Amino acid sequence: MIEEKERKSLTVAPFQCVWSKDLKFREAGRGCVAFDAYAHNDVTVVFRENVGSQNYHYKRDNNPHYTVILGSHRNRRLKIEVDGKSVVDVEGTGLCCSFAFQSYWISIYDGLISVGKGRYPFQNLVFQWLDSNPNCSVQYVGFSSWDKHVGYRNVNVLPLPHNHLLLWKQVDSAEYDRKEDLEEELENGQTGYEEWGLKNFLESWKLSDVVFIVGNGNIERPVPAHKVILQACGNFPLSSSNEDVIQMHDVTYVVLHAFLQYIYTGQTQILESQLGSLGSLALQYEVMPLAKQCKETMERSMLNKKLLGVGKNVELSCPNSRPHYCVTFPLGLPINVQRLNELHSSGEYSDVNIYIEGHGLVARLHKIILSLWSVPFMKMFTNGMSETSSSEIHLSEVPPEAFKIMLKYMYIGELSLADTTYSGTLLLQLLLLADQFGVTPLYQECCKILLECLSEGWSSPNGRRTQFVRSCKQFHQFHHVNSLKKPVREDLQCTSITVQLPALTLSC
Structure with missing residues (x-):
C-alpha cells in the first residue's frame, strides 16, 4: 500500500x-489526492509529470498536464x-466554501x-x-489559485483501492443513450426482443461482476463482463463471491x-491475420464453437491458398441449432443451455x-x-x-x-414438455x-397452448377438457382476470391484464 503523504x-x-x-503518485497516471480547502472560488489542483518551478502557474504551462478547478466563475462552475x-x-x-474548510478528493486512473x-x-x-487520449505520465500534484487566496490542509496522496476498477462503472458514456432508448421502446411495446437482448450488455458496466484487463503498463484497458454468461459459454477462472479481475x-x-x-451476440468479425489469436483465446477458455470456427476458417483459407494478413475481415457466426424458433435468449448464441440450466439450479455466481x-x-x-427477459426486473x-444495490427481492x-x-x-428459452402438461389453473397463472x-415470448407460448387445449379438436377421453374449462371459469371468478392490477411489489407497477380467449362454454 502506498504510504500516505500528509x-x-x-x-x-x-x-x-x-x-x-x-x-x-507512486504509479504514473494512477492515484488519488484528498484534501481540505477554504476559498471563495477556484480551488485548483494541477497534475503533471514533473514538479513545477517556483514561479509556476498552470496558465503558462506548455507541458502536458491536467488541471481541475472547483468553483470557477465565482464559485459557479467545475472545470x-x-x-x-x-x-x-x-x-x-x-x-467552494469561504467560511469553513471543505473536504474533496480527486483520482486519476489512465485518463x-x-x-x-x-x-x-x-x-x-x-x-x-x-480522456480519450489519456496522459498516463502525470504523477506530481500541485495546489494553485486564481485571483484570491486559497487555504489547503490535510493533503494526502492515497493509493487507488483494490477495487478501483469500480470507478469505471460511473463513467458517463454516450453509448448508453441508445440502450436506454431501447429499454423505453421495449417497455412501450415499440420494438421486439430481436432489438433487445444480450448484445446490449456487451462491454457494459451494468450488472457486470468481472473485469478483463488487456494491454500492459500505461495502456491497460478494463473491459467488463458477466460471470454467468461467460461460464455458460466456456470455462473461466472465476470465483463465486468476489468481483474478479482477469x-x-x-x-x-x-x-x-x-x-x-x-x-x-453470436457473431463477430476480425482480420484474417488475427484469427489465430482469437482461436487461441477461445481454446484457452473453452469456447469451443468459436475455437472450431476459427480453426476451420484458417484451414479453408490455407486450402484456397489465400494469404493471411492482407487486411481482409472474416465474419464468424454461431449456427442457430433451432432456426425455426423465434431467436430469443439463449438461442443463436454459443451458450451451453444445459450448463446455464445447471447454474440456475445451483445458484452459482448468483x-x-x-x-x-x-x-x-x-x-x-x-x-x-x-433483465434480458423482463423490463420490470431490468428497471429494478x-x-x-x-x-439496484440489494441482493434480495x-x-x-x-x-x-x-x-x-x-x-x-428465462434460462432455457422454451417450455419443456412436462411444463405444458400441468393443470389449466397453473397455465393461466403462468400466462x-x-x-x-x-x-x-412466454405469454405468447401460454396463449398458444391454452387455445390448443380449448380447440374443438382437443380429445378428452378422461374428461380433462371439462376439468380444464372449469379451472378457467374458477380462475376467472376468483382472480378477476380482466381487471387484475394488483402489483406483486408495492413499488412495482404491472400492466393491466386482459386474457383474450374464446368464450368458455361447458358442454360436456
Missing part, C-alpha cells in the same frame, strides 16, 4: 502554485483543462478523472470525465472485443435471491438473465430502485410453482405472470 495547512497566494516532491485547453465546463454551484466531496475518498462522486497482458483489445462480441411471501427463498438467480436492477401474491416455471423458461413481468 501535509499541514498551507495558503496559496493569487496566481501561485505550491509543489512538493513528496506529493506524487477540467488538458494542457491549458478547457475540456469540461459544467455547473458546479457552491463547490479517468473522478472528483468527489467529503472526507472519504471514492465516495460521494461529484463528476467524472474520461489479466490479459498478451491479448489486444481488438481480439478480446471480437471474443466477447461472439459470446454476447447475485440476487428472490423470496415469496409465505414460501421463503424460492430461487438464487442472476440479475442479467432476468438498473434504475436506482432499492433492488421480496414478492407477494405470486404463485410459487408458476413463478418457478417462468424462471426456468398472467408472463404478462405481469413482460416476458412476451
Whole structure:
C-alpha cells in the first residue's frame, strides 16, 4: 500500500502554485489526492509529470498536464483543462466554501478523472470525465489559485483501492443513450426482443461482476463482463463471491472485443491475420464453437491458398441449432443451455435471491438473465430502485410453482414438455405472470397452448377438457382476470391484464 503523504495547512497566494516532491503518485497516471480547502472560488489542483518551478502557474504551462478547478466563475462552475485547453465546463454551484474548510478528493486512473466531496475518498462522486487520449505520465500534484487566496490542509496522496476498477462503472458514456432508448421502446411495446437482448450488455458496466484487463503498463484497458454468461459459454477462472479481475497482458483489445462480441451476440468479425489469436483465446477458455470456427476458417483459407494478413475481415457466426424458433435468449448464441440450466439450479455466481411471501427463498438467480427477459426486473436492477444495490427481492401474491416455471423458461428459452402438461389453473397463472413481468415470448407460448387445449379438436377421453374449462371459469371468478392490477411489489407497477380467449362454454 502506498504510504500516505500528509501535509499541514498551507495558503496559496493569487496566481501561485505550491509543489512538493513528496506529493506524487507512486504509479504514473494512477492515484488519488484528498484534501481540505477554504476559498471563495477556484480551488485548483494541477497534475503533471514533473514538479513545477517556483514561479509556476498552470496558465503558462506548455507541458502536458491536467488541471481541475472547483468553483470557477465565482464559485459557479467545475472545470477540467488538458494542457491549458478547457475540456469540461459544467455547473458546479457552491463547490467552494469561504467560511469553513471543505473536504474533496480527486483520482486519476489512465485518463479517468473522478472528483468527489467529503472526507472519504471514492465516495460521494461529484463528476467524472474520461480522456480519450489519456496522459498516463502525470504523477506530481500541485495546489494553485486564481485571483484570491486559497487555504489547503490535510493533503494526502492515497493509493487507488483494490477495487478501483469500480470507478469505471460511473463513467458517463454516450453509448448508453441508445440502450436506454431501447429499454423505453421495449417497455412501450415499440420494438421486439430481436432489438433487445444480450448484445446490449456487451462491454457494459451494468450488472457486470468481472473485469478483463488487456494491454500492459500505461495502456491497460478494463473491459467488463458477466460471470454467468461467460461460464455458460466456456470455462473461466472465476470465483463465486468476489468481483474478479482477469489479466490479459498478451491479448489486444481488438481480439478480446471480437471474443466477447461472439459470446454476447453470436457473431463477430476480425482480420484474417488475427484469427489465430482469437482461436487461441477461445481454446484457452473453452469456447469451443468459436475455437472450431476459427480453426476451420484458417484451414479453408490455407486450402484456397489465400494469404493471411492482407487486411481482409472474416465474419464468424454461431449456427442457430433451432432456426425455426423465434431467436430469443439463449438461442443463436454459443451458450451451453444445459450448463446455464445447471447454474440456475445451483445458484452459482448468483447475485440476487428472490423470496415469496409465505414460501421463503424460492430461487438464487442472476440479475442479467432476468433483465434480458423482463423490463420490470431490468428497471429494478438498473434504475436506482432499492433492488439496484440489494441482493434480495421480496414478492407477494405470486404463485410459487408458476413463478418457478417462468424462471426456468428465462434460462432455457422454451417450455419443456412436462411444463405444458400441468393443470389449466397453473397455465393461466403462468400466462398472467408472463404478462405481469413482460416476458412476451412466454405469454405468447401460454396463449398458444391454452387455445390448443380449448380447440374443438382437443380429445378428452378422461374428461380433462371439462376439468380444464372449469379451472378457467374458477380462475376467472376468483382472480378477476380482466381487471387484475394488483402489483406483486408495492413499488412495482404491472400492466393491466386482459386474457383474450374464446368464450368458455361447458358442454360436456
